[in-house]
Amino acid sequence: MSSPQPQSRLLPPVILMVSSPTATPLADQSPLPIQSNPPAKPPRDPHPRIKHIRLVLKISDLSCQGARNLISTVNVITTVEEAVGSVFRWLYTAESTVPGTRSVTLVLRSMGGIAYTTGKDIDDDHKEIHFSTDYIAKISPERMKDEILGVICHEMVHCFQFDGCHTSPSGLTEGIADWVRLRSGLSPPSWKKSADGNWDDGYEHTGYFLEYLEQRFGEGSVRRINEMLGKTSYEEEIFWKDLFGHRVTELWKDYGRMLKEDSATDDIVIVENGESLDGDASSLTPPESVKTDDTGAGEGVV
Known part of the structure; x- marks a missing residue:
C-alpha cells in the first residue's frame, strides 16, 4: 500500500x-x-x-x-x-x-x-x-x-474588511470586528448587551447590535453590510434603508426593546421625525430586495 x-x-x-x-513609532x-x-x-x-x-x-x-x-x-x-x-x-x-x-x-x-x-x-x-x-x-x-x-x-x-473608502463610522468598523470575534466564540465574559448610548459606540456594544440584525434579517446580514461598504461610501440616511428598509435609529430602537422584552411579539415604539409610530416587532422586516435565500446569501444588493 x-x-x-x-x-x-x-x-x-x-x-x-x-x-x-527597534524604535517603532506608535500609530493611533x-x-x-x-x-x-x-x-x-x-x-x-x-x-x-x-x-x-x-x-x-x-x-x-x-x-x-x-x-x-x-x-x-x-x-x-x-x-x-x-x-x-x-x-x-x-x-x-x-x-x-x-x-x-x-x-x-x-x-x-x-x-x-x-x-x-x-x-x-x-x-x-x-x-x-x-x-x-x-x-x-x-x-x-x-x-x-x-x-x-x-x-x-x-x-x-x-x-x-471594507470601510466605504474611509467613510464608515469608526464605531461600525470596530463593531464588525467584535461581531466576528463574537461569532467565532471568543467573546470575553465581561461583554454585555446594552442599548444605552448610541448604536455606533463601537466594539461589543455595536457588535451585539449587529448580531441582532443577523438574527432579525437573516444569516448574511452583516456580510451584506461589509459588502455594501466595499461598493459605496457611507451615507447614513440611505445606507441602512437600502439594506434593511429602515433607518438605523429605528433598528436601534427595536433592538433596545428586544433587550427589555421577553417576547419578540411585544409592542415597540418607533420614533420617526419626532413622532411616535406604534407597531410590533414583526413590522421590522427586510424589503423584498434584501430578503435572504436558504443559503443566507443576500439578493438584490449590488
Whole structure:
C-alpha cells in the first residue's frame, strides 16, 4: 500500500522573523475592551484568495514575558491562520470581492495599549497587527488563551474588511470586528448587551447590535453590510434603508426593546421625525430586495 500523499496547506507557511528591539513609532491605537457565545459554524468553501495571503511573525524581544506567554499558550501558526479563516467565513463567500490585502505581519512588541492594525506606508495592501507584549504579560492565566485568540481575531478583521473608502463610522468598523470575534466564540465574559448610548459606540456594544440584525434579517446580514461598504461610501440616511428598509435609529430602537422584552411579539415604539409610530416587532422586516435565500446569501444588493 502506498503511503498517503501529504495534504496541502490552506494558507502559505508563516514566516518567523525575530529582530532586535527597534524604535517603532506608535500609530493611533485601537484599544480593545476586555452571554454565551453563538456556536461557530463550519467554514464554507474557502475563498480562492486565502491561499495567496502571506503571513509573517515578528518578535522584537523573545525574552520578554509577554512573548513567552503567547508562544507557550497558543500555536502561533494555527492562531493566525484560523483568524484569517474566521474573517473570510463570516464576512465573505467564495464568490465575494475582497480587499487586496496581500500580507499580514503580526508584530509582538512592548508598547502601550493592547493592539492596533495599520498598513505599510509604501503599500497599504501589506498590513501589520501590533500586539502589546506588556498587555499579554498582564492577562490572567485562565483568560490567556481566549484573550490572545480574541484580540488577534478582532485585529485580523481590520486587515480585510471594507470601510466605504474611509467613510464608515469608526464605531461600525470596530463593531464588525467584535461581531466576528463574537461569532467565532471568543467573546470575553465581561461583554454585555446594552442599548444605552448610541448604536455606533463601537466594539461589543455595536457588535451585539449587529448580531441582532443577523438574527432579525437573516444569516448574511452583516456580510451584506461589509459588502455594501466595499461598493459605496457611507451615507447614513440611505445606507441602512437600502439594506434593511429602515433607518438605523429605528433598528436601534427595536433592538433596545428586544433587550427589555421577553417576547419578540411585544409592542415597540418607533420614533420617526419626532413622532411616535406604534407597531410590533414583526413590522421590522427586510424589503423584498434584501430578503435572504436558504443559503443566507443576500439578493438584490449590488
